[in-house]
Amino acid sequence: MQVGATELVGVVELAVGDLVLVAPGQSVPVDGRLEGDPVRLDESLLTGESRPVRKAAGDTVRFPDMADLVGRLHFSTREGRIWLDDERMLLIQARALGWLRREMIESVGIDAARRLFTRMGYQAGAHDAGLARKVRSKTSLKDMFVVGPQLHCLLGSGLAKAVRLEFDIERGGHYGEFVWTGQAEDEEHGRHFPSGAEPMCWMQIGYASGFGTELMGRPVLYREVECQSMGQAACRIVGKTLEEWGDEAAQDMRFLRAEELMGGHLTGVPQPVDAAAAPGIWSGPGPARGEGVVGSSHSFKTACHTVMRVAPTNATVLFTGESGVGKEVFARMLHRLSTRAGKEFVALNCAAIPDQLVESELFGVDRGAFTGAAQSRPGRFERADGGTLFLDEIGTLSKMAQGKLLRALQEGEIERVGGTHTRKLDVRVVAATNVDLREEVGAGRFREDLFFRLNVFPIRIPPLRERREDIPLLMEHFLAKFTRRHGRRLAGFTPRAIDAMLSYDWPGNIREVENVIERGVILATESRPIDVQHLFTSGEQFGERHFRVGPDGKLVASDPLEFSGESEHDRDVDVTRRVTDLLLGKGGASDNVSLEEIETMLLKKAVERAEGNMSAAARLLGITRPQMVYRLKTLGHGVRADE
Secondary structure, eight states: OOTTOOOOOOGGGOOTTOOOOOOTTOOOOOOSOOOSSOEEEOOHHHHOOOSOEEEOTTOOOOOOOOHHHHTTEEEETTTTEEEETTEEEOOOOHHHHHHHHHHHHHHHOHHHHHHHHHHHHHHHHHHHHHHHHHHTTTSOHHHHHTHHHHHHHHTTSOEEEEEEEEEETTTTEEEEEEEEESOHHHHHHHHHSOOOSSOOOHHHHHHHHHHHHHHHTSOEEEEEEEOGGGTOSSEEEEEEEHHHHGGGGHHHHTTTTHHHHTTTTOOOOOOOOOTTSOOOOOOSSSOBOSTTOOBOSHHHHHHHHHHHHHTTSOOOEEEEOOTTSOHHHHHHHHHHHSTTTTSOEEEEEGGGSOHHHHHHHHHEEOTTSSTTOOSOEEOHHHHTTTSEEEEETGGGOOHHHHHHHHHHHHHSEEOOBTOSSOEEOOOEEEEEESSOHHHHHHTTSSOHHHHHHHTTEEEEOOOGGGOGGGHHHHHHHHHHHHHHHHTOOOOOBOHHHHHHHHHBOOTTHHHHHHHHHHHHHHHSOTTSOBOHHHHOOSOOOBOSOOEEEOTTSOEEEOOGGGGGOOOHHHHHHHHHHHHHHHHHTOOOGGGOOOHHHHHHHHHHHHHHHTTTOHHHHHHHHTSOHHHHHHHHHHTTOOOOOOO
């Protein structure tokens, strides 16, 4: 080209070294490497961020602060458990994983071993995508996506740096490029095998693919194009949708069994289920959800499996367990799974019925049976004909009532109070008690023959302190239920609130959790997370403290004073800290501060400094006295007349 001359060419004809003229105000989509002075780039089409950012040569994608993730990692020495949000974790030696890889390779061959490790990573990544949506639901897609590589670092797999991260929202396109250093998987493979021609970060590649697939809602494949196990300085991975990979994906997808993944694996993010939602019963290895049935612990799943086994039969079932563990919820689950699901489920709390009325409530009344019996009415047995009768707190029945109930169970027929003929009924009786009926029999307070009639198929529902891993699931479930019921929008729970929930022994079991969460939903500030002082307001006593990761990466004990509530001074200090962090560009998503919090603190401090004089307080803030009074009233603070 001649000096000063220009030529119009197609994009595909551009070559390295060409100079491109850009008119003032013109937008030019580019794909390349920055060199020279810092420039301002509009990345809105790629990241969803609306404001231009400054980029310099060698810049990589900047990760947001990961305090929101670190705060969800909890350690309980008393229970011997580690949680990342609602998922139980294991702290395992990297060397043990290396020995497992070696054994798998030598036992089943390298291809089969790679398939197993890749698919294991895929499942973990797909699950963590749900955590990303939960933690950063109000952020950009980019910030949500980098939860994956940040967890990669947090969990000790190695350091992940994003070189390039792009999203085409309209087409569903995706391009991600990351560099990994210090990969534990590589290091452990190298202990047992020499460098080769194939990449070896199988589990982490599976994780990246599962995470990207679940978050994007379409199949995404990450491939390892460089690997330390191949003698290269670092590991480099590139991710694109299957469509964008084309035929290149076939070799890698065989380790993920593409036909299974593309045949309905994309399940989306698990959503909390309202107790009033349509029936849906857990029947698999994951968490149980549906109509109040929520849990993932071994003891909880054992109870669920037992209910599922006995449900299709007509056997009498006796649920035992402490008050509040959900015995009626399990009884309703039993009914829904039985052949009687199309008929009535009738519940009776025996403890709430006076002795003189138990018989009429159970068996009904004929007209004229006693003064005031102007018409006949059926009892609970008749109403449950063809269905299920649930007798809660059956241990409270009097001896006389126990005898009448025993006859109904033995004969399968009842006689109304004041009636002259028997009625044959088809009723399945399910009972529940929070006392030891064997002890009650020994003490002479419960009939032995009735006990054996009821104890055909006993099912124990464990208390919540024996299944603490269910607590995060219950928190999520009830949070969704009560935010919908009360029309609130809240940002989940603070880390210390989670600490407190996991540390408390829950003597009231699930019923107490439900009450505490509803209280927190009502008391918490709109759009802010629920904190300790919103939950525990009745002098609850906490057990052994949990541990969490501190700012320096060390485990620190949760402060028990945090669980007893928060003073007004502490709240002011916390708001001040969060405002300072906001101005300095520090803090994470959990450190957001609302304008309402800032205004409330400023107004209160001005009134305190002015010793209650509203006019003086208003002058301190540069507003009028009426404006001051109006703002205080709007924020719900009482105003007294001053001189």
